[in-house]
Amino acid sequence: MLKQSKVFSFWVRKVDKETRARAAVISTPHGEIKTPAFSPVATRASVRALDPADLKKCKSQVVLANTYHLYLTPGIEIIKKFGGLAPFMQWNGPTITDSGGYQVSFLWGQNEEEKIGRVVSITDRGALFSSHIDGSRHLLTPEKSMEIQHILGADIIMAFDQPLGRQYSDKQKIEAFERTLKWEERSFVAWKKLGNKQALYGITQGDTDKRLRRKSLEFILQTGFPGIAMGGESIGKDPKITADTLDTVADLLPDDKPLHALGLGGGPEGIFVGVARGVDTFDNTSITRLARNGWLFIYPEDGGNIKNKFRIDLNKRKFAEDKKSISPYCDCYTCQNFSRAYLHHLFNTKELLVFRLASMHNIYFINTLMERIRKSIIAGELKDLAKVWLDKKL
């Protein structure tokens, strides 16, 4: 059973000798998170196709949901009546919510001519946007985001920020960066007023710009956020850029605060890159999206490597008669029971069952990888594990 404690805490059990990787435990009012850990994304209070029992079966310790989406539907009044996001979705473990900053800025520049689902304006006051669902207008501010996240009741919440998008001009980037600092400060103040029961993470921005990233992190540390999140496109884009981004602040990262990488991408390779640079927790949507689209993860023992991104595409005809499981080395529910041929058939016929089976495998796979990474850090063998997976030095 997971230990329950009233307060949020973070303690490091073991630090890797050669990298910044560490095995730690994040303790929350709803249970512990043994890190490094992956958090599946349950945007609208559901990890698509999976229920809490499935998630547990896949060794998930925590899920991340979204302020923007839940605020729009079903609306916080309804969730409030259920006592928060976790009781609403019947998840009894730790939860994280994102602040909505990313979603709003994501709407920007995507479709400015659209009537529905666009940013109307972003000013220091907040982000005025039209809902992608019905076009209704809403103003999201740092204070509003904190209030919503307070009602959602996650154990870990995020400061309201404006990530730097690729489509931004240099001027816009600086504006967004400076604005994020102001917004985070206001998030912090609002969070204190609400009783600071949840662990608020400050989000560093700055893309791959060393000066900005450091300024951002220094600000967060100085303000006193309980945790740190790394945001922005450069965290998830590809392992090389992820590495560059994290390296800009490597020496500033504190030992006593958890680091969450928002949308850490790059599959297993990206995970090693992130963990070696101090990432404790991360979320990523592509793990489950890839599953739904037919891409299933395979271990190095199955032939998984950096080149094939540790995955196979079960839509491919060549799997139509394949009696093997996705991976003979996998203990997940799907691999224990079903063949590649069957899954190929389900993808081919668009049978809904496949979303569940495929998502379960990919989540179990990543969680298993995280477990192995944790064990290897504790055993002082991270380097060896990385060699097996990446076939190169970490």
Place this chain on the structure above:
RNA sequence: GCCAAGGUGGCGGAGCGGACAAUCGCACCAGACUGUAAAUCUGGCGGUCGAAAGGCCUACCUAGGUUCGAAUCCUAGCCUUGGCA
């Protein structure tokens, strides 16, 4: 046997005299998928040369024919489906 409709790329199915190597869907091949507007999106899909633009060749059941020009019109044959016997 008679009547009717029809035979087009792996399949379904457009096109019904020039702008057709032939719309589209499926399948197939290749790719993408950072805090999920993603059960999504992109590209390819006769052969060949070319980096590309583009060129050349072979193609719309078969064989003839009409025409400057035919997947498209005519004749014959073969085949399929439906109706009547």
